Amino acid sequence: xxxxxxxxxxxxxxxxxxxxxxxxxxxxxxxxxxxxxxxxxxxxxxxxxxxxxxxxxxxxxxxxxxxxxxxxxxxxxxxxxxxxxxxxxxxxxxxxxxxxxxxxxxxxxxxxxxxxxxxxxxxxxxxxxxxxxxxxxxxxxxxxxxxxxxxxxxxxxxxxxxxxxxxxxxxxxxxxxxxxxxxxxxxxxxxxxxxxxxxxxxxxxxxxxxxxxxxxxxxxxxxxxxxxxxxxxxxxxxxxxxxxxxxxxxxxxxxxxxxxxxxxxxxxxxxxxxxxxxxxxxxxxxxxxxxxx
Amino acid sequence: xxxxxxxxxxxxxxxxxxxxxxxxxxxxxxxxxxxxxxxxxxxxxxxxxxxxxxxxxxxxxxxxxxxxxxxxxxxxxxxxxxxxxxxxxxxxxxxxxxxxxxxxxxxxxxxxxxxxxxxxxxxxxxxxxxxxxxxxxxxxxxxxxxxxxxxxxxxxxxxxxxxxxxxxxxxxxxxxxxxxxxxxxxxxxxxxxxxxxxxxxxxxxxxxxxxxxxxxxxxxxxxxxxxxxxxxxxxxxxxxxxxxxxxxxxxxxxxxxxxxxxxxxxxxxxxxxxxxxxxxxxxxxxxxxxxxx
Numbered sequence: 001x002x003x004x005x006x007x008x009x010x011x012x013x014x015x016x017x018x019x020x021x022x023x024x025x026x027x028x029x030x031x032x033x034x035x036x037x038x039x040x041x042x043x044x045x046x047x048x049x050x051x052x053x054x055x056x057x058x059x060x061x062x063x064x065x066x067x068x069x070x071x072x073x074x075x076x077x078x079x080x081x082x083x084x085x086x087x088x089x090x091x092x093x094x095x096x097x098x099x100x101x102x103x104x105x106x107x108x109x110x111x112x113x114x115x116x117x118x119x120x121x122x123x124x125x126x127x128x129x130x131x132x133x134x135x136x137x138x139x140x141x142x143x144x145x146x147x148x149x150x151x152x153x154x155x156x157x158x159x160x161x162x163x164x165x166x167x168x169x170x171x172x173x174x175x176x177x178x179x180x181x182x183x184x185x186x187x188x189x190x191x192x193x194x195x196x197x198x199x200x201x202x203x204x205x206x207x208x209x210x211x212x213x214x215x216x217x218x219x220x221x222x223x224x225x226x227x228x229x230x231x232x233x234x235x236x237x238x239x240x241x242x243x244x245x246x247x248x249x250x251x252x253x254x255x256x257x258x259x260x261x262x263x264x265x266x267x268x269x270x271x272x273x274x275x276x277x278x279x280x281x282x283x284x285x286x287x288x289x290x291x292x293x
Numbered sequence: 294x295x296x297x298x299x300x301x302x303x304x305x306x307x308x309x310x311x312x313x314x315x316x317x318x319x320x321x322x323x324x325x326x327x328x329x330x331x332x333x334x335x336x337x338x339x340x341x342x343x344x345x346x347x348x349x350x351x352x353x354x355x356x357x358x359x360x361x362x363x364x365x366x367x368x369x370x371x372x373x374x375x376x377x378x379x380x381x382x383x384x385x386x387x388x389x390x391x392x393x394x395x396x397x398x399x400x401x402x403x404x405x406x407x408x409x410x411x412x413x414x415x416x417x418x419x420x421x422x423x424x425x426x427x428x429x430x431x432x433x434x435x436x437x438x439x440x441x442x443x444x445x446x447x448x449x450x451x452x453x454x455x456x457x458x459x460x461x462x463x464x465x466x467x468x469x470x471x472x473x474x475x476x477x478x479x480x481x482x483x484x485x486x487x488x489x490x491x492x493x494x495x496x497x498x499x500x501x502x503x504x505x506x507x508x509x510x511x512x513x514x515x516x517x518x519x520x521x522x523x524x525x526x527x528x529x530x531x532x533x534x535x536x537x538x539x540x541x542x543x544x545x546x547x548x549x550x551x552x553x554x555x556x557x558x559x560x561x562x563x564x565x566x567x568x569x570x571x572x573x574x575x576x577x578x579x580x581x582x583x584x585x586x
Binding site for chain 1: 316317319320322323324327370374377378379380397398399400401402403405406407409410411413414416417418420421426427430431433434437438440441442443446447449450451453454464467471
């Protein structure tokens with residue numbers, strides 16, 4: 001798994017560096033802010049999933065790289081805005097100061113805006129160059145819908161509204177499915193579409209994406225209770241301090257561990273149909289289930 | 294002019310209403326915030342310019358309406374974020390409370406994000422449906438570049454950095470050309486591209502867009518000094534209070550009036566080549582030069 005992860009990481013980072021190169025002196029500061037959060041040590045989960053899913057169906061991944069970079073820019077923008085004082089008000093992320101702590105709130109808001117917009121500039125540019133614009137615009141549209149007010153933003157809004165409130169398991173499912181799940185699912189689905197996968201394959205990949213997104217979020221909640229602060233690069237217990245509703249709070253830790261395992265096993269059974277190409281995704285899936293940060 | 298302005302206004306508002314209809318109860322609040330600023334009485338300058346430019350080259354404008362709505366959503370998002378305490382910190386716009394004063398900062402940031410993202414959802418959807426995806430994606434890309442860190446956001450960053458500072462006329466040109474000019478120019482250029490105009494026509498339209506954008510901004514600066522507060526719906530003198538660099542401050546009011554007139558006349562000479570279709574745009578141009586708000 002490690003070799004492929006390294007290969008994907010290189011491809012993604014090179015593309016991001018190219019897209020985020022400052023264009024002139026007047027706007028240098030916002031580029032610096034965009035670069036700061038983009039290269040602050042994220043796992044690159046979404047772009048890796050996009051590339052690895054693409055590779056289930058096609059070997060050469062050049063076409064998919066701009067999409068991988070775009071989805072990581074969208075993810076990074078959402079983190080910058082989420083960390084703002086008006087939202088989650090976090091000073092640290094992955095052991096580093098958050099964007100607004102370094103650049104100030106105004107520039108942090110604009111850096112987020114800039115990353116979101118740049119993602120679409122990249123996607124539109126790919127559509128213009130495409131041999132088959134229909135496929136490429138479909139894949140871009142999947143990402144667009146997942147990032148918007150029917151996806152990630154809806155989850156963030158529901159999360160803000162539910163703060164300091166008891167919420168139902170249904171509302172918690174809504175928040176997770178939208179806030180984290182939508183973009184993870186979109187990474188895999190758009191990768192499959194881009195590789196011209198058949199519609200029955202896209203449906204199966206979508207199920208894997210749904211499971212992975214939910215398992216990932218439950219694991220995050222679990223780590224916030226039993227994780228190691230050094231390995232996590234942040235303080236644990238922040239959900240409880242903010243009285244956030246989480247899966248462990250609603251179901252207990254043991255049930256959460258079982259859910260993570262079941263979701264992962266179901267995904268792996270689907271991925272078995274795509275062996276040997278799916279070997280990496282299965283390993284990644286298992287790694288995510290057991291991860292410490 | 295009034296009949297066409299009314300027709301365009303209806304088309305734009307109907308499209309915006311359709312795109313901003315709440316999808317579920319959990320995200321209702323962010324839709325309300327998006328609607329609030331979108332229907333807060335804006336002039337619809339950018340979408341009207343897009344539609345009217347399209348009509349210089351093609352009569353039926355159905356194809357252009359989603360583009361007009363998208364560019365207005367991008368403009369509205371930029372206003373919501375500009376008004377935030379971390380940016381311009383404005384409590385009122387067009388005589389109404391700003392978005393964050395009504396919905397709180399967190400929701401206002403998300404409403405801006407939601408509008409920006411929705412604009413691209415709409416554009417990508419149009420590309421997928423297009424008979425000629427190349428033309429449609431080119432037009433979308435023009436808007437994307439103008440809205441991003443090489444366009445509008447670069448202008449906003451330069452504006453923030455220059456606050457409380459003496460700046461050169463070159464820096465002021467940069468701020469205006471990017472912050473306001475880029476999207477106005479993009480409205481006209483994308484309208485022309487979408488209507489399949491020839492490249493020499495697109496170049497001419499681009500010059501009109503540049504002039505109009507600059508004249509519009511100088512007029513805004515002038516109105517902030519000699520405008521009528523009731524007609525403007527906001528207090529005058531805010532630029533001076535914030536010690537902002539403006540054209541009147543650098544060149545004096547008389548020179549500004551002359552610049553506005555010269556830019557408008559040059560645009561009208563270009564538009565004369567497109568008569569009778571350009572009658573509306575010429576009238577709009579003259580109206581903008583003489584406007585009181």
